[in-house]
Amino acid sequence: MARRTRHVLALLPAAALALTALSGCATSTNSGSGNGDSGVKLVKDGKLVTCTHLSYKPFQYSEGDKTVGFDVDLVDLVAKKLNVQQEILDTAFEGIQNGQSLNVGDCDVAAAAMTITDERKKALDFSDAYFDAEQALLVKKGTGYKDLSALKGKKLGVQQSTTGEIYANENKEKYGYEVVQFEDLTLQETAVRTGAVDAAINDNGPLYDYAKEFPDTEVTTEFPTGDKYGIGVKKDNKPLLDVVNQVLKDAKSSGEYDKIYEKWFGKKPASK
Numbered sequence: 001m002a003r004r005t006r007h008v009l010a011l012l013p014a015a016a017l018a019l020t021a022l023s024g025c026a027t028s029t030n031s032g033s034g035n036g037d038s039g040v041k042l043v044k045d046g047k048l049v050t051c052t053h054l055s056y057k058p059f060q061y062s063e064g065d066k067t068v069g070f071d072v073d074l075v076d077l078v079a080k081k082l083n084v085q086q087e088i089l090d091t092a093f094e095g096i097q098n099g100q101s102l103n104v105g106d107c108d109v110a111a112a113a114m115t116i117t118d119e120r121k122k123a124l125d126f127s128d129a130y131f132d133a134e135q136a137l138l139v140k141k142g143t144g145y146k147d148l149s150a151l152k153g154k155k156l157g158v159q160q161s162t163t164g165e166i167y168a169n170e171n172k173e174k175y176g177y178e179v180v181q182f183e184d185l186t187l188q189e190t191a192v193r194t195g196a197v198d199a200a201i202n203d204n205g206p207l208y209d210y211a212k213e214f215p216d217t218e219v220t221t222e223f224p225t226g227d228k229y230g231i232g233v234k235k236d237n238k239p240l241l242d243v244v245n246q247v248l249k250d251a252k253s254s255g256e257y258d259k260i261y262e263k264w265f266g267k268k269p270a271s272k
Helices: 002-022 070-081 093-097 163-175 185-194 204-213 238-254 256-265
Strands: 027-030 037-042 047-052 061-063 066-068 085-090 131-140 155-159 178-182 199-203 217-229
Touching: 037 047, 037 238, 047 070, 047 093, 066 070, 070 085, 070 238, 070 256, 131 163, 131 185, 131 204, 155 163, 155 185, 163 178, 163 199, 163 217, 178 185, 185 199, 185 204, 185 217, 199 204, 204 217, 238 256
Parallel strands: 047 085, 155 178, 155 199
Antiparallel strands: 027 037, 061 066, 131 199, 131 217
């Protein structure tokens, strides 16, 4: 017992040094432009940590042991600008959209096909919009549910903490359906195929992608909500926000954005 105590005491200084290194402050980084220190502070040395919520195909999802998708490719451009590598953290969407994941230092940016809303702006800062989306209705093929009015007395699946859930709840009294909440998109989509719900509402991109993969389902209508996606950063993190916005602007002007868009959606974005 005495010998073991001496060994532990001898290891304490080294352990203390290791703990000090692990609990160090956020690290600064240089931009890839060669303009010197960008003033950006990152939560991990050599990494741009991105909070997202899997799976949300084609924006972010697992393919083997990698996370891929439209959002992943865009944030890779930001990481390249900062001379670091992107690291992706899969976490609950609620903690992303309410700013908690950013505030506690879990990640530097949030990229989760997240719609810019006034409520979310109170909790985090958004980049310039990088994607236009609408809400859409996914049903089992042949059911004839063409819109919300056809769902009276039926069950409509929603994803927790999304704009689709807000839209569904705003209209449920008018159309008389029951709202059924799911934690993530995959559970929601699967519920349509199994008949646990009669329809599901979510962003159009992922639902069209799902219907393509599972042709026993179909998207029957869209709702013109004018949703626009933004990349989130912690409140008042202007240095990082400026880099993100510059990267998005450069990607659009260089044509890189169009290439990434076509890679994941099979067509170029509609011209404005």
